[in-house]
Amino acid sequence: RKILEKNDQLATQNRQLFAEKHITVFNLLSSPGSGKTTLLEKLLPMLAESRCGVVEGDLQTDRDAQRIAALNVPVVQIVTNGGCHLDAGLVRDALTNLDLDTIRLLFIENVGNLVCPAGYDLGEQKKIVIISTTEGDDKPLKYTTMFRAARVCIINKMDLLPWTDFNIETVKRNALQINPDLQFFTVSAKTGTGMQELSAWFKSQLYK
Amino acid sequence: RKILEKNDQLATQNRQLFAEKHITVFNLLSSPGSGKTTLLEKLLPMLAESRCGVVEGDLQTDRDAQRIAALNVPVVQIVTNGGCHLDAGLVRDALTNLDLDTIRLLFIENVGNLVCPAGYDLGEQKKIVIISTTEGDDKPLKYTTMFRAARVCIINKMDLLPWTDFNIETVKRNALQINPDLQFFTVSAKTGTGMQELSAWFKSQLYK
Ligand SMILES: Nc1nc2c(ncn2[C@@H]2O[C@H](COP(=O)(O)OP(=O)(O)OP(=O)(O)O)[C@@H](O)[C@H]2O)c(=O)[nH]1
Ligand SMILES: Nc1nc2c(ncn2[C@@H]2O[C@H](COP(=O)(O)OP(=O)(O)OP(=O)(O)O)[C@@H](O)[C@H]2O)c(=O)[nH]1
Ligand SMILES: [Mg+2]
Numbered sequence: 106r107k108i109l110e111k112n113d114q115l116a117t118q119n120r121q122l123f124a125e126k127h128i129t130v131f132n133l134l135s136s137p138g139s140g141k142t143t144l145l146e147k148l149l150p151m152l153a154e155s156r157c158g159v160v161e162g163d164l165q166t167d168r169d170a171q172r173i174a175a176l177n178v179p180v181v182q183i184v185t186n187g188g189c190h191l192d193a194g195l196v197r198d199a200l201t202n203l204d205l206d207t208i209r210l211l212f213i214e215n216v217g218n219l220v221c222p223a224g225y226d227l228g229e230q231k232k233i234v235i236i237s238t239t240e241g242d243d244k245p246l247k248y249t250t251m252f253r254a255a256r257v258c259i260i261n262k263m264d265l266l267p268w269t270d271f272n273i274e275t276v277k278r279n280a281l282q283i284n285p286d287l288q289f290f291t292v293s294a295k296t297g298t299g300m301q302e303l304s305a306w307f308k309s310q311l312y313k
Numbered sequence: 314r315k316i317l318e319k320n321d322q323l324a325t326q327n328r329q330l331f332a333e334k335h336i337t338v339f340n341l342l343s344s345p346g347s348g349k350t351t352l353l354e355k356l357l358p359m360l361a362e363s364r365c366g367v368v369e370g371d372l373q374t375d376r377d378a379q380r381i382a383a384l385n386v387p388v389v390q391i392v393t394n395g396g397c398h399l400d401a402g403l404v405r406d407a408l409t410n411l412d413l414d415t416i417r418l419l420f421i422e423n424v425g426n427l428v429c430p431a432g433y434d435l436g437e438q439k440k441i442v443i444i445s446t447t448e449g450d451d452k453p454l455k456y457t458t459m460f461r462a463a464r465v466c467i468i469n470k471m472d473l474l475p476w477t478d479f480n481i482e483t484v485k486r487n488a489l490q491i492n493p494d495l496q497f498f499t500v501s502a503k504t505g506t507g508m509q510e511l512s513a514w515f516k517s518q519l520y521k
């Protein structure tokens with residue numbers, strides 16, 4: 106309880122900083138391997154004029170940050186050393202390695218975990234949960250805390266849909282049962298399906 | 314620290330009970346949707362004469378237990394109500410709902426989470442980590458605690474391999490870098506590839 110209170114205080118400070126600097130911030134959440142980094146690899150070049158930055162979070166390695174750095178986008182890697190989620194303090198410290206005056210759109214790619222990260226406010230505007238078509242359409246009913254905490258749900262790997270028993274209507278119905286306010290995007294980070302619409306939506310979320 | 318010590322005591326008690334009753338126990342671990350339940354749906358009919366039982370663990374619902382019950386296999390569902398892992402106490406309590414005298418092979422399907430469950434001993438003989446071909450072959454390097462804690466690694470969804478950039482040699486090399494003792498099986502719970510070999514291995518692990 107004390108941990109969350111402390112976290113909420115730091116998250117509020119982060120949020121104030123982001124508001125002062127007119128930075129729109131999203132917290133990307135999913136199971137391991139749903140395609141968070143691949144989505145960023147596809148999106149960031151499409152958002153080049155929006156001046157993006159990325160905070161990466163992983164248990165080990167800076168492999169994801171290296172993939173982002175290859176796109177010439179400012180990125181910082183948080184290595185949690187086994188920790189199962191990012192918290193507002195880790196994010197605050199990481200921000201000191203970015204020039205926030207040059208960033209208008211910040212993505213925080215959280216640790217791959219469909220449970221624990223749902224409970225930690227980082228100061229973001231919205232949590233975005235990503236589910237891929239290969240994971241099963243029952244997950245919103247089973248991993249409820251994440252789908253309740255998110256405001257947007259991206260269904261990724263639509264190119265694999267023909268080889269799965271995943272049903273788009275079912276996963277949406279299941280997710281809306283848990284959180285009726287969820288907004289959906291269906292995409293393939295690999296083939297580019299739906300990415301125009303998604304990148305247009307991100308642009309619409311920038312401070313005017 | 315106190316929590317783990319308490320958990321280890323209960324795990325030891327569980328392990329003693331299993332040894333007395335000659336029950337071989339495996340702890341199945343993976344990301345959400347890697348195919349733990351689907352693997353059991355395929356395996357349990359192949360192990361019918363081995364007298365199996367299942368303990369299911371999920372944040373919410375008994376959907377997985379219902380899938381197992383449909384096979385006429387004794388099963389009990391633990392609902393963690395948001396908890397990110399099973400622990401030895403939850404398992405001990407669940408065991409009271411199974412007739413252990415009729416069971417020789419017990420599967421514990423843990424909560425879908427590639428991080429937290431790795432740190433909790435339930436009293437099992439071995440932890441088995443399942444990774445599917447759609448999750449990326451870099452995961453053993455990034456989610457190290459799980460691959461280090463496991464003794465067996467099942468690579469599932471081999472039927473989807475042609476549509477992924479997943480490399481079997483790479484994932485094995487990455488996993489062996491983290492844990493040189495890992496034993497591998499490559500299977501498709503959907504098409505049945507590799508399942509004969511896997512079920513034969515489970516039979517070989519029974520008490521004589
Ligand atoms: N077919 C297909 N594969 C995809 C798509 N998006 C990602 N992948 C693949 O999914 C695997 C995992 O992708 P990542 O981008 O590493 O996933 P992630 O969510 O960032 O994973 P972690 O950060 O390790 O939790 C890789 O093999 C990608 O090539 C997609 O739209 N279609
Ligand atoms: N193509 C293919 N799909 C599979 C295979 N195994 C499982 N699936 C699919 O993967 C999805 C998830 O399977 P589940 O068995 O529910 O996965 P799980 O690991 O038990 O998931 P949780 O218990 O919710 O964490 C479902 O849509 C299955 O049909 C496989 O070998 N090949
Ligand atoms: Mg990633």
Ligand SMILES: [Mg+2]
Pocket residue numbers: 349350351377422
């Ligand atoms: Mg399951």
